[in-house]
Amino acid sequence: MELAVKDIAEIQVGIADYKIAREPVKLITLGLGSCVGVSLYDPVTRLGGLLHVMLPDSTQFNNVNKPAKFADLGIPLIVKEMQSKGANISRLQAKLVGGAQMFSGLDDKMTLNIGYRNADKSRDVLKKMGIRILVEEVGGNRGRTMILDTRTGQVTIRTLGNKLQVI
Amino acid sequence: MNKYPELSASHMDALREISNIGMGNALTSLAQLVNRRINMNVPVATFMPFEETISLVGGPEELVSCVSVRMSGEVPGLVLFLFSSESTLKLVDMLMGLDLGTTRELDEIGQSAVMEVGNVLSGSFVSAIYSLTSLEMKSAVPLFAYDMLGAILTSLMVASGRVEEQVLVIETSLFQEQAEANISGHFFMLTEPGSITKLFNALGFQMT
Numbered sequence: 001m002e003l004a005v006k007d008i009a010e011i012q013v014g015i016a017d018y019k020i021a022r023e024p025v026k027l028i029t030l031g032l033g034s035c036v037g038v039s040l041y042d043p044v045t046r047l048g049g050l051l052h053v054m055l056p057d058s059t060q061f062n063n064v065n066k067p068a069k070f071a072d073l074g075i076p077l078i079v080k081e082m083q084s085k086g087a088n089i090s091r092l093q094a095k096l097v098g099g100a101q102m103f104s105g106l107d108d109k110m111t112l113n114i115g116y117r118n119a120d121k122s123r124d125v126l127k128k129m130g131i132r133i134l135v136e137e138v139g140g141n142r143g144r145t146m147i148l149d150t151r152t153g154q155v156t157i158r159t160l161g162n163k164l165q166v167i
Numbered sequence: 168m169n170k171y172p173e174l175s176a177s178h179m180d181a182l183r184e185i186s187n188i189g190m191g192n193a194l195t196s197l198a199q200l201v202n203r204r205i206n207m208n209v210p211v212a213t214f215m216p217f218e219e220t221i222s223l224v225g226g227p228e229e230l231v232s233c234v235s236v237r238m239s240g241e242v243p244g245l246v247l248f249l250f251s252s253e254s255t256l257k258l259v260d261m262l263m264g265l266d267l268g269t270t271r272e273l274d275e276i277g278q279s280a281v282m283e284v285g286n287v288l289s290g291s292f293v294s295a296i297y298s299l300t301s302l303e304m305k306s307a308v309p310l311f312a313y314d315m316l317g318a319i320l321t322s323l324m325v326a327s328g329r330v331e332e333q334v335l336v337i338e339t340s341l342f343q344e345q346a347e348a349n350i351s352g353h354f355f356m357l358t359e360p361g362s363i364t365k366l367f368n369a370l371g372f373q374m375t
Binding site (some may be wrong): 103145 | 228278315325
């Protein structure tokens, strides 16, 4: 079964980065912790995009060298590029994965709720752009790997020690 | 934009020496805890974006345990210890006085044992630097995670606010002489350019 899957090219999306691909390519981002993976899919053109967001809000920072790092800049950026490649914003379907709280312990000087804020901001930005969120798998305390299949728009989630989950 | 101090070869040597002494002290404590001799490689000191530290340890999906301790005072930063999952379980066996291979899953007791190791390691690291430099440093309570390496490190980077900058990474790995009892771990100290200047000044180096 695995062998058949191997034939399809997989493009890796790095931290604070995004990638866009057309059917049949798979987009994958590894090890989402408090980061949030935002997948976007246009079922008509079968164009998919995957963004790996680290932080919610770029306005908190003085120099922004990588817009894809932030939910508020990264989402409009990937949507714009998908539109230029033929995606229609009214057809885009979003899925959110990640936003976990990885660490247990108490340290009030550390911002441990960032996962929650990443998911919240991503939701907010998508809603304002009129993009529908089909499903989300966020929060908890586990690291997740997220794979978008541009043939179907299905997202597969891998966590350590658990079965694959398809959303 | 680049505001990192210019580091000469002798500065890098000094940093290595600091971490050698700090880690040497920490490992002595660990060796006493597990009642075994533990060795380490010569530490490497470099500046790099934090996300690149992932590839120094392994793949982003690799299962590791991580104890991280925030330092405050004159040298603010993060100290973190990473152990492979196999080494984590061995550490638990050694700490609990069990035969190697007994622990197969990390339960709550195991977690607190590994956290205690991190606590002891970071405490002795900090006190070694203090006695060398007289710089006041405090370590906070340790945070613990046992999951994908990439998820842990990026979350830590974001939580500590060290996202924009390159960080000073002092990295070393640990090992034991008996292969089956081998504990392999990575140690990182992450701090800011300003703290490095303070460290050097305290050691009698002139920094411009």
